[in-house]
Amino acid sequence: MSEAWTTDLVLGCAVLLGASVQRLAGIGFALVAAPVLVLLLGPGDGVTLSNLAAGAxxxxxxxxxxxxxxxxxxxxxxLAAACTVPAGAWVAARVPAPALLIGIGVLVTLASALVLRGVRAAALRGVGGALVAGATSGFMNSAAGVGGPAVSLYAVNTGWTAREFLPNAQFYGVLVNAFSLAAKDLPVLSGAAWWLVAAALAGGAAAGRLLAARVPETRARQVVLGLALAGGLTTLAKGFSGLG
Known part of the structure; x- marks a missing residue:
């Protein structure tokens, strides 16, 4: 098997896994898949593909x-996310690749740890909390592909149930990823890679829907965040290795 096909296959598997956990837990596509996509395609195309797939x-x-x-x-x-997405895209386009990998690794690792601990903060409640969460999420989504954790923390501090969180997180995901894509060019992939991404998204959505009826939400989120922590640390290590 050629190196290009191996890369495409790993890419498809990452999208499949990310789509499955997103459909299962309401968040998680970027946390799980973005580090892998960034390592495979580089920070620019990796984050942009994460935005595209997460929005879909x-x-x-x-x-x-x-x-x-x-x-x-x-x-x-x-509204807050729309204001900070351009800043995230500007940073992503100008920061050198190793430094951006380190930044993405730090953001993914820190965001996963905060959501896993269910951090409580008065600043993340009410309209003010929504503005803080949205602004943070928009910047992180455009720069690193990981906008979900800030919204998840807002939901925890607002007291939303899992049933309330899921449709609102999906609605937000559609819009914030559309904003992020509008500020960038589409990723450069082969035709085969695009077909694999499309098939993986469809398969992941179907798998996540089936698993949602069988896997407790708490367990699903723990798995998602555990995978995200591993991906974030790997990306961080890759960034530091490129500094030399």
């Missing part, structure tokens, strides 16, 4: 739950 899987999940979206509650999050 969020849209698929939203089809059956859009009536449950709290538009009033989501408005501050979306």
């Amino acid at each position: 899987i969020s849209a698929a999940g939203l089809l059956g739950s859009w009536r449950q979206v709290r538009l009033t509650a989501m408005l501050p999050l979306v």
Whole structure:
């Protein structure tokens, strides 16, 4: 098997896993898949593909739950994210690759640890909390492909149930990833790679839907965040190795 096909296969597996956990837990595509995509494609194309795939899987999940979206509650999050996405894209386009890998690794690792611990903070409640979470999420999503944790922390501090969180997270994921893509060029992939990504997204969505009825939400999130921590640390190590 050629090196290109091996890379495409690993890419497809990362997208499949990320789509499965996103459909299962409401967050997780970027946390699980973005570090792998960045290592395979480089920070620019890796983050952009993560934005594209995460937006697509969020849209698929939203089809059956859009009536449950709290538009009033989501408005501050979306507006704040729209304001900081350009700054994230600017940073991603200008920071050298090793430094950007280190930044992505730190953000993924830190975000995973914070969500895993369920950090509580008064600054993440109410309209002010929504603005803080949205602004942080928009920047992180555009720069590193990981905008979900900030919104997840806002949901925890606001007291949303898992049932309330899922459709709103998917709605937010569609918009923030659309904003991020609008600030960038599409990733450069082979035709075979694009077909693999599409198939992996469809397969992951189906697998996640099946698993959602069988895996407790708490266990699913622990698995997602454990994988994210491993990916973040690997990306961090790759960035430091490139500094020399």
